[in-house]
Amino acid sequence: MQEMMIAKARELLKSGAVQRVLGWKAGEFAYDVEPAVFESAQELEKSFVYNDFCGSNLSKYLIAQSRKEGKTLVFLKPCDTYSFSQLLAEHRIVRENVYAIGIPCQGKTDGETLKGKGFTGILSAQCEGDTFTVHTLYGDKTAARADVLPERCLNCKSKKHMIYDELLGEDGEVLDSHRFDMVEKLEKMTPDERFAFWRGELSRCIRCNACRNVCPACTCEKCVFDNDASGIAQKAAADSFEENMFHIIRAFHVAGRCTDCGECSRVCPQNIPLHLLNRKFIKDINELYGAYQAGEDPDAKSPLTDYTMNDAEPGIVYHRGGNQ
Amino acid sequence: MQNEMTTFKPKIVAFCCNWCSYAGADLAGTNRLTYPADVKIIRVPCSCRVNPMFILRAFQRGADGVIICGCHPGDCHYTTGNYYARRRMTLLFSMLDFLGIEKERTRVEWVSAAEGAKFAATMNDFVATVTKLGENKRLEDLRCKK
């Protein structure tokens, strides 16, 4: 696939159809692949990669890249196309400046996930078929692909591309996933247990803002938490209240627009399962206002900018789900 | 402890829409209906003006309960504002519950300009509910405690 992508990118660059290529660049190690812009065939040959570590969602970079002169070629995995489509619906990307190529994805792992599974001192890692072989400073080890995939890929919602100009490889299907299982599990707990769970998670937050900055739905030019005039600007959570407030507002602000790409949890240095907050909103929206997947249908109205006369009253929260 | 419970007076913030609920509160006043003085009313143009941040900040600043009052669905002065507010507040309250924060501390009630009695009854009921829950501990900001 990588060879096909490089060949395609070279061809489009050469013909002048695109001026730059947004893809992934090899790093120091096997896993530290970084999003990058390539402007020549030499750059592509030198460092363009597409492998099992290309997890980062490139769609948000298009906000800036599509405002540059000329066209940008971008490679989008199925879940990235949901974000791309949603950003288009919100008029954040200049569509005519983007040439989107859909590429298949078998799930992406990352260095942190491998390390969490006990692979330390990683020198290189290859995947053949369904087996990862990791060479480490302390010997070689293997693992099944499914064992080293992060939660978001194990519960992949779709292998189907929502929008593209061209497809490399075959398109997949929307999948039945178990992505709401953990939300359900939490709902079944008592409020005290839930409170303890979230305090345990959110108290680790270091307010690095990585979850916000990486999020393709977080595209405000000036975030309310960075704006001194807002009265709630925070550079650090000086009180546990501020930890709660930041994460409630972050999730609320993307409710109905979050495509559940899972980048927030991927980038969290403290491994806080932030996607659960987003999924709670998605699940509630599905249950209360009808099934809705952000990024799927560009013409659909987002549930929070829509209503029906017979919507449930807020009081429904006192009675539904959850342990009383 | 017992003594503390009996003397606990919750602080309540009530966001009232200008056109219906604020007028309803006014009517409750002119009709000399009583409700606890610990309810602090903040007038907003429409219930949909209430940003989730307002609710969280009220808790931060020491509120023990927050209630949003607006026109009855269908009667919004701006036609549809309260329909949007209804969805937002439902999702927000559900999220607070998901985080283990007592859901009874937040409420939405539709009160028209003619419903002075309903306004007073709603406030009495809400204050009683929050009094039972006690002080807000889960969404408090210790820096704001006296």
Place this chain on the structure above:
Amino acid sequence: MKQLSLEKLNDLFALIGQTEALYLPVDDAAGQAAYRRWQPGYTLSKALNTVRSAKDFFFPQTENLVDFKMQGKSIEVIDPRTEQENFVLFGVRACDARSFSILDKVFLADPVDTYYQSRREHGTIVTLACTRPEETCFCTVFGIDPAEPAGDVSCWIEENTLFMKANTPKGDALLTLAAPLLSEGGDDAVAAQQAATRSVLARLPLAKLSLDGMGGESMLKLFDSDKWAELSQACIGCGTCTFVCPTCQCYDIKDFNTGDGVRRFRCWDSCMYSDFTRMAHGNPRLTQRERFRQRFMHKLVYFPANNHGEYGCVGCGRCLSKCPVSMNIVKVAKALEGEVK
């Protein structure tokens, strides 16, 4: 050299914990190591290092500086500092131990930061030698020997024994306190472990990282380098690298309105943030390119220029594993290498 059977490690923690606050790395809910105050039942994490660095104990993320209480027309100014208790930091790695000397150069230089100074005076640092460095480690580039860590007390864990050596009067005092549990010996075991560790260190992929030419003499050349645009392109402007970094020391001072007064506190700032060093006239670094450049120029050029060639990095590798887009100081140093030749 003193030694103690690992079976008695908890006894040691209990003994220290009786008289002083003891902090050590334990595994958190997500399976990563974090410093926690010791209590019975806690076990020392086996992770190579904590996600957050040990600088938190001397330079916490948020810290109250002063409180103002308003009553009528009078303002009362309150120093919120209480008597700092003595504490012991156990299990600090060699890289973090070096970071304290870098922070000292900032906070203990005139005018002395008394908040930091007080914490430094009350803290005893017990370091733990590394035996399984990872690919992201490059402390040896800065002349740090993770097999012989600095600190008030240095420790080694080999098989079922903990070996301890005091390096300072504070360290002597701690070992005197622990004396009932300790016995003499262990030099050979430690030397053998060090030899094994050093053979791994030589094989680390970043062991040969070159910082030749960095520092004050090439300041303008590096500052004007056109590499910065490319390097900063993927940066999302979050503060992860700065907040996990053991040597980042920039902070902001903020006022919080408590309702009946003002709490003035300081909190870590990040040069990656759009409002970093924003002043009345605006922001001197308008794009991410300049903000990104600031971070690496500070560590590789400005800091050594002002501190006799010492870099503002200890090679702990945290930014290498934590950056959301996998950009880090090693990639920057390698990219800039060609610029200064």
